[in-house]
Amino acid sequence: MSRTTATVAASLPDHWEELVTTALLGTDRRTPPGVAPGPQAPSALLDAAAAATVRRRAGLRPARPAERLRPAPEDPRPALPPAAARRLASLLADRPGASGGGRRGTAPDLMELLPQWLQAANARGYAAPPQALPALLDAARGRTDLRPAALRFAGPRALWLARLNPDWRFALRAAPGGGPSAPDPRDPQDIRRLWHEGLFAERVTLLTALRSRDAAAARALLEETWATERAEDRLMFLDSLRAGLGPDDEDFLERALTDRSRNVRATAAELLSALPASALAARMAVRAAACVAVDRRRDVPAIVVEAPHECDAAMERDGVVAKAPTGRGERSWWLGQLVEAAPLGTWPARLGGRTPQEIVALPVGDGWQGELHAAWCRAAVRQRDAEWSRALLGEPSAPEAGGPGAVSLAERARLLAALGPGERAAWVAGFIETHGLSEAFQLLGVCAVPWAPPLGRAVVDALNIARDAGSYPWSFSGVMGLAERCLDPSEASRLDALLAVPDEPEDAAPGAGGYWSEAFQRLVTTLRLRGAMLAELAAEEPAP
């Protein structure tokens, strides 16, 4: 036996392939080199293979390197304080479903806190820890709403990384200059070359970025190639002028009113109507004013409406859509479009020098109120007019504010956006005090975070009332979730009294008290966590 081993060992070099072939076919069919056929052949083959295996492993050499990567660009921003870096890791590790089971109990929903964390970190200009970038990109991939803040925080190294992993391509599309051969968008030469030669997505990104920096330059760039663009591209490019829209854009938009494409014409008209000083706005003002007047012959002044009888070519050129949707009368359809596009400043002069409040309060004849007020709402939103928005919203405590009045909740939410943050919060607080939480979700969504103290108090009081009424907390889970994310963290201490399980009223849903206590516990835990989170980010340079 030992003799055989020695023989094989002597003949070892370069026989590995032969050993593998023999092993595959079997010693009955083939005899390995240097081994006598017979009953000892398999054992001798294994001896040889064992020696060869260990020899091969012991003699391993490194491989030749593949082409090295170009290093990622420097990120000049300061590093996160260590506690904040650990917090980020824990927020990113909390994936939906990770806790198993639907009900979260008292544990905070960490993933929901990520947007706030990112916002706070971006506000302080911190750099992302490099090792957190993969999880950050994965999170942004799953949630498009996170992308802008996540990518801004992730910084230049994330784009470098995204080029290496197809899962993260979205980051290159979303980020300006994220393309593989992105030029420096500050260099006019590079800008023009990319504009003339780039892919559609790159061009949209370029135009949007340039528009946010230099509105006139972006418009000039677009005018250069406007005549040769395809209709659907023209529509997308025109849409990017929405940001930073100003009186200087009027000439260009006025020309676009004669565009071959109807969608382009409509968009141009819409943009012009948002410029109250534009010629189009003035034409619309004349048309709309012809339809709406105050009837002074009655005892109580009232608005009378005479809707247009036709939609002429000039109206169509200014963006009025002639064909009404199914089920709507043509004349009211045209009226709505005229009033929506007319500058709101038209109305006080036209309607007897009244303020917007007084105008909205006027009765409207012949059942035109709904149509007219809805059109004014759209105009107030489009023209971002705070005074008209306030007038149309009315008093939050008014009985019709809670019901399906002339102004729907969705319209109210949009009108609220035109008000300042403090006024907005106060209006929603007043609404909740009168009407409770069941209709408040949409309105709360437009309020500034963290909620102003009066609004926070109103929400907590309303939750307390809902609990005392004995219903289950998940009827309010939407508002609860918002409260966790939006209540000011300093309110946490005021909530301590709500944590106990209350005595159940006789008519309460069974067990509701326990669930409420759990829901309030989660609210308080989440608020404390948010407080800690912000404090960590505010921390000075870490101790050495």
Add this chain to the structure above:
Amino acid sequence: MTDQGVRRTVDQVPATACDAASDRSREPVPGGADEPANGGAAGRAPGGTGAELAASAPPVSPAALRRAERRAERITAGATELEQRLADLLRGGLITAEQSGPALWEGTAARMVDAQAPGLAHRVRELGALAGAGADAPVRLLEECALLHLLARAWLRRDRLPEPLAATVRSRVGLTASPDGPAIRDDWLVLAQYDTSDSRLTTRRIWLHGTASGRTALLLSYGPAGRAPDLTLPAGLALDAELTPYPGAGQPRMVLTERFAPPAATTVRPPGTTTSGALARYGAALRDDPWRESVPVTLERVVPVPDGDGWQLADADEDHALPVGAAARNRPGLWRLVALSGGAPVRVFGECGPRGFTPLAAWGQGPGEAVPLC
């Protein structure tokens, strides 16, 4: 070493319970596929240790001695049967083995369990997983068959081996040894902690670096399938503790015998080597233990580089590279490593073996704790 010897060790570290030997009722526990399986395996029979392990131990009772002898005989019978089966296999050719699938190996593995040789059983089961493992399956199959043959052979002739190699053979076969010191007190930097599991067992591996001694240590801890083992150490922090090595030439396994202070931050990083240095270290380790699948190594100044479908770690200052092992390619940790590097050199700790490098922890160029990659 006796039964009691094992128990005493366990009693000393009740909180860690980091050895399967503490659970006598369980099935034999083989070491993992890709690490030195020294120890870590309790026999099914109550007398898990044999007389032949007792070279330096106090006198043992005649009953324990008889039990140990009986077990050694059964293992010898098992090893002989394994040799026979391997010879039959090679006679007919590995092609037939590939065609008959894992069932063939399961049967042999069960025979090795009966023979109370869990180390052999584990290797046989791994062979079953290899069949159909892609283009290099025949090569790997022959390598593993040959190493299995070498182990069975080594067991049958263990009396002619030098004692350190004999100890390695005993633990590779699946006989439990006890840590026999001398104990090393040091500030141990926790490099990495990761779990692997099969249908019966979760195995936790914790790699430590002695900041003063320079030693690298491996702690193993076990839990039932689906449950995390008890021992948890925070990666990136240093632990003032005493570890006791297990016997066996060149193997890194130790047991945590005492802790002196809570884990604390440290700025120490393990010293590193180049990719050639890492392979040389693996080659040298095979001298003591030819069954070694990998060695723990820290690479200094390496850059992750994409290479086709996979990745390499390339020396920043030399024209050499190590492929990243196939198993590590799809782990999120690899992307953390790439992000940490950003194309610049980093220091990486991991396991280096014939099928590439498995990164487990890394340090960027700036200050900062180890970034776990596993």
